[in-house]
Amino acid sequence: MSFQNPVFIPGPTNIPESLRKACDMPTIDHRSPLFGQMLHPAREGVRKILKSDEAEIFIFPSTGTGGWETALTNTLSAGDKVLAARNGMFSHRWIDMCQRHGLEVQIVETPWGHGLPADRYAEILAADTGHQIKAVLATHNETATGVKSDIAALRRALDAAGHPALLFVDGVSSIASMDFRFDEWGVDVAVTGSQKGFMLPAGLAITGFSPRALDATRDAKLSRTFFDVNDMAKGYANNAYPYTPAVGLLNGLRQSCDMLLAEGLDNVYARHHRIAEGVRAAVRAWGFDLCAADPSLYSDTVSAIRTPEGFNATDIVTHAAQKYGVAFGVGLGEVAGKVFRIGHLGSLTDVMALSGIATAEMCMADLGLGIRLGSGVAAAQDYYRGHPAESRKDAA
Numbered sequence: 001m002s003f004q005n006p007v008f009i010p011g012p013t014n015i016p017e018s019l020r021k022a023c024d025m026p027t028i029d030h031r032s033p034l035f036g037q038m039l040h041p042a043r044e045g046v047r048k049i050l051k052s053d054e055a056e057i058f059i060f061p062s063t064g065t066g067g068w069e070t071a072l073t074n075t076l077s078a079g080d081k082v083l084a085a086r087n088g089m090f091s092h093r094w095i096d097m098c099q100r101h102g103l104e105v106q107i108v109e110t111p112w113g114h115g116l117p118a119d120r121y122a123e124i125l126a127a128d129t130g131h132q133i134k135a136v137l138a139t140h141n142e143t144a145t146g147v148k149s150d151i152a153a154l155r156r157a158l159d160a161a162g163h164p165a166l167l168f169v170d171g172v173s174s175i176a177s178m179d180f181r182f183d184e185w186g187v188d189v190a191v192t193g194s195q196k197g198f199m200l201p202a203g204l205a206i207t208g209f210s211p212r213a214l215d216a217t218r219d220a221k222l223s224r225t226f227f228d229v230n231d232m233a234k235g236y237a238n239n240a241y242p243y244t245p246a247v248g249l250l251n252g253l254r255q256s257c258d259m260l261l262a263e264g265l266d267n268v269y270a271r272h273h274r275i276a277e278g279v280r281a282a283v284r285a286w287g288f289d290l291c292a293a294d295p296s297l298y299s300d301t302v303s304a305i306r307t308p309e310g311f312n313a314t315d316i317v318t319h320a321a322q323k324y325g326v327a328f329g330v331g332l333g334e335v336a337g338k339v340f341r342i343g344h345l346g347s348l349t350d351v352m353a354l355s356g357i358a359t360a361e362m363c364m365a366d367l368g369l370g371i372r373l374g375s376g377v378a379a380a381q382d383y384y385r386g387h388p389a390e391s392r393k394d395a396a
């Protein structure tokens, strides 16, 4: 690996210099008003990025996975039924976590490369007239397959059935990079981490709770200590945590939110879309398909690229690291060896993306995939030339 090259993995993402500096802080008293001056603006920034007026933001020293556990253990009891589709490695892991906590998961098996089937959710919710289902789980952006799902459609499915289940959304690889609307979609718990769209090191689980989700904490019996949101709320009221917070990361988060909001969320989303479209133009020029089954499912944060039958896609990733010092993502689970992934989220420009596309081309040519050097790069260049950035305030 090289410390000079950007990474093209779908998290952790490249860290802008200003955020690295913001995280690098002298020790302060984490029970002082000074800490509150980092904590509260960070929470307020996250709330704005979630597009919510009413979500309570809870931030734990953890990762996205800890955010999943926060959502489940604060709102549910052993034996409760939850509804979840499995369409990739991350939705699979969240389901596995539910089962390990003694929840009963009604699993909608969905082909990898497809989105969450809102019509199946609608049928199941309508049939559940006794309201046994307490929560609906949704992975907004399935990072293993590069597939985004329609969360508004799941909300419509819940509403059409008049079903009171809570809606939990994993936005780990979408929030702060792709459009996310906590209030409008009626999300009850949103989950993310610090190391993807927020462009920070790993180390924070970032969650938003709706008033209904907070109500559910009163009757929820699953055990929780470290991730108890009510303990956290008591701490926040005193500019503190129930334990020692990750002060530097929270200061970084405050700054990251400022950067994203200064760029403008619409500009952030447009930048991710533009960069992704260039990558997709390259993939087409190579003659390959994306794992995502339909253009409406294309993720603007990660592309999972299918390689020809009989070729081990992981070889591209290994080769890129060894020969060129560049990181791409391997295929996970069912699509291991069948896809490699280009992460294109966080602090990235089209110029950086071109270097990743060029590197992938060199690797594929080295490995005998019959790629003409420059073909994907030229397709991406054409796209970027024809679609100049609206804003030059790209994340520095």
Ligand SMILES: *Cc1c(COP(=O)(O)O)cnc(C)c1O
Pocket: 011, 063, 064, 065, 066, 090, 139, 141, 142, 143, 170, 171, 172, 173, 193, 202
């Ligand atoms: C990265 C990721 C996770 C896991 O987050 P960690 O921070 O690694 O615990 C969960 N869900 C999705 C969609 C992800 O991309």
